[in-house]
Amino acid sequence: MSNKVRVRFAPSPTGGLHLGGVRTVLYNYLFARHHGGDFVLRIEDTDQNRFVPGAEDYILECLHWCGMQPDESPVIGGPYAPYRQSERKSSYRAYAEKLVEEGHAYYAFDTPEELDEMRARFKSEQNPSPQYDHHLREKMRNSLTLGDDEVTRLISEGVPYVIRIKMPDHETVQFTDMIRGEVSFNTATVDDKVLLKNDGMPTYHLAVVVDDYTMKITHAFRGEEWLPSAPVHILLWKYLGWMDSMPKWAHLPLILKPDGNGKLSKRDGDRLGFPVFAMNWTDPRTNDFTQGFRERGFMPEAFVNMLAMLGWNDGSGQELFTMEELIARFSMDRVHKGGAKFDFEKAKWFNHEWIKKSPAERLLPDVKTILAENNISITDDRYLLQVIDMVKERCTLLTDFYAQSKFFFETPAAIDTENIRPKWSPDKESFFIGLQDILATLPEFTATAIETAFKELATARNIKVGELQLPFRIMLVGGKFGPAVFDIAATIGKSQTLLRIRNGLSQLA
Numbered sequence: 001m002s003n004k005v006r007v008r009f010a011p012s013p014t015g016g017l018h019l020g021g022v023r024t025v026l027y028n029y030l031f032a033r034h035h036g037g038d039f040v041l042r043i044e045d046t047d048q049n050r051f052v053p054g055a056e057d058y059i060l061e062c063l064h065w066c067g068m069q070p071d072e073s074p075v076i077g078g079p080y081a082p083y084r085q086s087e088r089k090s091s092y093r094a095y096a097e098k099l100v101e102e103g104h105a106y107y108a109f110d111t112p113e114e115l116d117e118m119r120a121r122f123k124s125e126q127n128p129s130p131q132y133d134h135h136l137r138e139k140m141r142n143s144l145t146l147g148d149d150e151v152t153r154l155i156s157e158g159v160p161y162v163i164r165i166k167m168p169d170h171e172t173v174q175f176t177d178m179i180r181g182e183v184s185f186n187t188a189t190v191d192d193k194v195l196l197k198n199d200g201m202p203t204y205h206l207a208v209v210v211d212d213y214t215m216k217i218t219h220a221f222r223g224e225e226w227l228p229s230a231p232v233h234i235l236l237w238k239y240l241g242w243m244d245s246m247p248k249w250a251h252l253p254l255i256l257k258p259d260g261n262g263k264l265s266k267r268d269g270d271r272l273g274f275p276v277f278a279m280n281w282t283d284p285r286t287n288d289f290t291q292g293f294r295e296r297g298f299m300p301e302a303f304v305n306m307l308a309m310l311g312w313n314d315g316s317g318q319e320l321f322t323m324e325e326l327i328a329r330f331s332m333d334r335v336h337k338g339g340a341k342f343d344f345e346k347a348k349w350f351n352h353e354w355i356k357k358s359p360a361e362r363l364l365p366d367v368k369t370i371l372a373e374n375n376i377s378i379t380d381d382r383y384l385l386q387v388i389d390m391v392k393e394r395c396t397l398l399t400d401f402y403a404q405s406k407f408f409f410e411t412p413a414a415i416d417t418e419n420i421r422p423k424w425s426p427d428k429e430s431f432f433i434g435l436q437d438i439l440a441t442l443p444e445f446t447a448t449a450i451e452t453a454f455k456e457l458a459t460a461r462n463i464k465v466g467e468l469q470l471p472f473r474i475m476l477v478g479g480k481f482g483p484a485v486f487d488i489a490a491t492i493g494k495s496q497t498l499l500r501i502r503n504g505l506s507q508l509a
């Protein structure tokens with residue numbers, strides 16, 4: 001049996017991608033690559049009311065940024081094109097009609113007003129939100145309650161109708177979830193979902209089943225929030241006669257808020273000051289802006305690594321993984337059942353580790369962009385590479401590269417004299433005056449040569465080296481931070497070092 005693994009990520013283009021959504025893509029992607037299978041991107045845009053312009057492009061760009069290229073998608077096409085459900089509209093009706101013919105679905109003619117009236121009439125303490133289900137369908141205007149002639153007449157007159165699934169009164173629907181094991185539902189608690197709307201557009205429930213079948217999907221992995229829909233989908237697979245081809249299911253655990261209980265939401269991010277979306281997103285309807293991990297300064301390698309570990313590990317204790325390693329190690333049976341609490345500090349730890357372990361060449365384009373955004377334009381890549389290697393250990397986010405490296409490109413305007421003054425003295429001032437002359441004549445301006453000259457002069461003047469290094473650093477950098485001070489001097493060069501000592505002395509005078 002050589003059934004090629006085929007998985008799909010099937011987002012509805014309704015907004016920016018929440019990190020839970022990206023993790024769903026990631027687990028699909030890792031599983032597909034691990035098994036040498038196909039990874040399909042299908043856009044589920046049948047709900048035109050929820051359609052948001054720009055959301056599909058956002059999803060595509062996000063997959064690109066994370067390095068998870070689909071094998072088939074609305075953009076690259078593939079053997080089962082089109083990959084946008086709205087473009088497959090005409091393919092769904094026949095299945096809905098077949099279900100009606102076989103008694104598993106029915107026409108419902110109720111108007112929106114009649115539905116409202118039903119909800120108001122049957123609302124009670126025991127049943128606060130009445131549903132169109134096996135009880136109430138008996139009381140509504142549908143092909144189960146109206147005679148055949150009446151149904152034919154209404155349809156021929158063009159009266160709008162929807163097609164609803166007829167959920168069995170009391171049946172147990174059971175399936176095996178790759179993460180949860182045996183799961184079962186009583187159909188009595190599930191309403192008669194609409195399958196086909198009156199404009200002929202399928203709902204998500206019908207479209208997802210028809211497309212997973214048509215596109216030969218072997219495994220359907222999605223968020224836990226879809227678990228309540230599973231019985232409807234399983235019954236559709238059964239009623240359409242496709243049980244033998246049904247994909248294996250896995251419902252991925254939620255990503256939980258760091259404090260309290262419940263699913264991590266965009267609002268939690270706003271409240272606690274961290275991103276929840278992968279990339280910046282501005283809702284075109286409300287202009288509501290949400291910051292993304294990318295723009296906050298995360299490397300995609302770190303973002304992906306962090307997401308992989310939110311609900312999975314390989315059992316070895318290893319935390320840092322490249323995409324290739326994740327592909328090699330990933331397995332669904334090590335995905336946890338319980339939700340994983342999101343921890344922004346841990347997310348930053350991943351990024352810091354990734355910045356440290358990445359070669360300067362990998363970081364160069366991002367750092368260049370960040371410096372350019374701060375009006376520092378780079379003409380010498382070799383110099384920048386050297387700077388990146390010197391400061392990367394101090395950068396948790398890519399955006400930190402600006403503050404950590406700007407003094408390599410710009411002479412600090414005002415230095416932090418407050419941190420020098422308390423221990424400043426005429427002796428020290430005279431030391432730096434003398435140092436200028438010595439450094440000016442150094443034949444080789446290397447870190448070692450500078451350090452030796454500095455220390456010899458300190459000894460000659462009988463001042464502790466430790467007390468001179470801080471003022472020297474602040475003169476060169478502007479503040480009390482940065483890599484080894486003699487390395488900084490050697491990197492910025494002789495004339496900048498002398499200029500900065502001179503500036504420092506005059507600001508301290």
Ligand code: GLU
Pocket residue numbers: 010011012044204208221222223226
């Ligand atoms: N279109 C659904 C969503 O927006 C997909 C659910 C599924 O994968 O079945 O998440």
